[in-house]
Amino acid sequence: MLSTHGANVKQLCIKYNLNEDKITDFSSNINIFKPHINYELLAENISFSINRYPDIEYSELKENISHLYKIDKNYIQVGNGATELIYDLLLLDEFKNIGIFNPTFSEYERASLINKKNVIDLDINKIDQIDENTTIKDFKNLYLQENVNIPDILILCNPNNPTGIITNLQNLIKFCKKNNIFLLVDETFIDFMYNENFSLISNIKLYDNLIILNAITKFFAMTGARLGYTFCSNKDINRALEKIKKPWSINILAEEVIKQLCNINTDFYEKTKNYFTNESKRLYDKYSSIKNISITNSSAPFFTISLHDKNAQELQKKLLLEKNILIRTLNNYKNISKNSIRIAIKEKHINDMLFDILSDYF
Structure with a gap:
């Protein structure tokens, strides 16, 4: 390798x-x-702000992300790239048993193991067999042995990384809600094609067990700026993330880039x-x-x-x-x-x- x-x-x-x-x-x-980024304006704003600490609450940053995605700013958490948020989420006490639909991005399992969580490998090829009428017993029969704990959170990328296959997750989110399981969906690649009907972003307010992860890295081709964000309406999860948040993990560059992305054609x-x-x-x-x-x-x-x-x-x-x-x-x-x-x-x-x-x- x-x-x-x-x-x-x-x-x-x-x-x-x-x-x-x-x-x-x-x-x-x-x-x-x-x-299209106005790099002269970007450089000017950075040079003006470079000797100042970023806002530790990221208030303006969250407002700009809220504008960009049409999401309530109170539902937004930010991180130094999506990867930092993965590690923060899987550090939370709420999530002890982590169900990961594989194949997928390797950092989900790595973050789980580093945080000493129990990782449950789930074959994504069986995901279409889950619907809102699926019981916990059905889920265990489909994926788990009887002595394996039911996941506290299920994780997947949609579209999948590495296959690129996209899945309708409406049945899965209903199953999770019914059985008090959180669902983390990485939508980093969803905007590249006409995938709007597959995104769960419009379900954020309806399902407080839903967490959506995204970043400026892939779609906006801003890998060096290092900015990721989660969307979640669950106050307890957002409060828990804020408690463990590292101070000033987002730099001035990321804050200024988001301002301009709000105004792109x-x-x-x-x-x-x-x-x-x-x-x-x-x-x-x-x-x-x-x-x-x-x-x-x-x-x-x-x-x-x-x-x-x-x-x-x-x-x-x-x-x-x-x-x-x-x-x-x-x-x-x-x-x-x-x-x-x-x-x-x-x-x-x-x-x-x-x-x-x-x-x-x-």
Whole structure:
């Protein structure tokens, strides 16, 4: 395994003595479009505020996020990227038994184990068998042995990371509400395509057991600004998060960036959704023509390919050393073939370049 996360380009280039500037990185799932930011104004505002502490309550920041997502500011908690919020949430005493729908982002399990929580591995491929009439006994029969505790919280990414498959979660949230289970949904990738009907953000007020996680990292292509946020109407959970919150974990850059994102043209959203929707379909059709592989029908800015008769790690190393191309292997994910790769959707000509290389390889 070359890296635990995607985009670990610098370390790989040091290891293999490669030029980082020449690497085409298909392991990092970032929007190829960038929102229009007035960098002169951004620099001016930062230079004016750089010698001041950020507001420790993040009042203005939360108001701006509230404006951006049309969410009550009292439902918002912020963190230094979504990852900090994952660790904060899974530190809470309310969550002792953590049910994680796999495959998924590895930090959920890592945060649970670091915080000494009981991790319950759940196969996401069975999730459609849960509905509002599912009983705890049914759930145990579906997922658990009789002596395993029922989760206090269920966690999943929607669309899924790494497959990109999106799921209607209305039945799951009803099941959770009925059985006093919290549901944490990572919607980091949901805005890349026309997935509005799958988002649970409009259910925040209705279900106080629902927590939605998002960030500016992926969709807005602002990985360096490090800003994530949760939406939750449960006062006890928000109060508990505020109690353990590290002071000044959000910097001035993130605060100033959000101000500008509140005013970006709606064309940015439409351009992104239109491109990734069409390009994902085009690539699915192209890769489906290759024998000896299986590709997921993705609703995210990436897709997964399972290799039938090739070795994923050997392919990753071959592409990196011979073609300066970095892809993501999935051998550290659960409930998915270890011989799989994840490929980010880039500009059309770059996608075609990789397709030509892989079609020759297979």
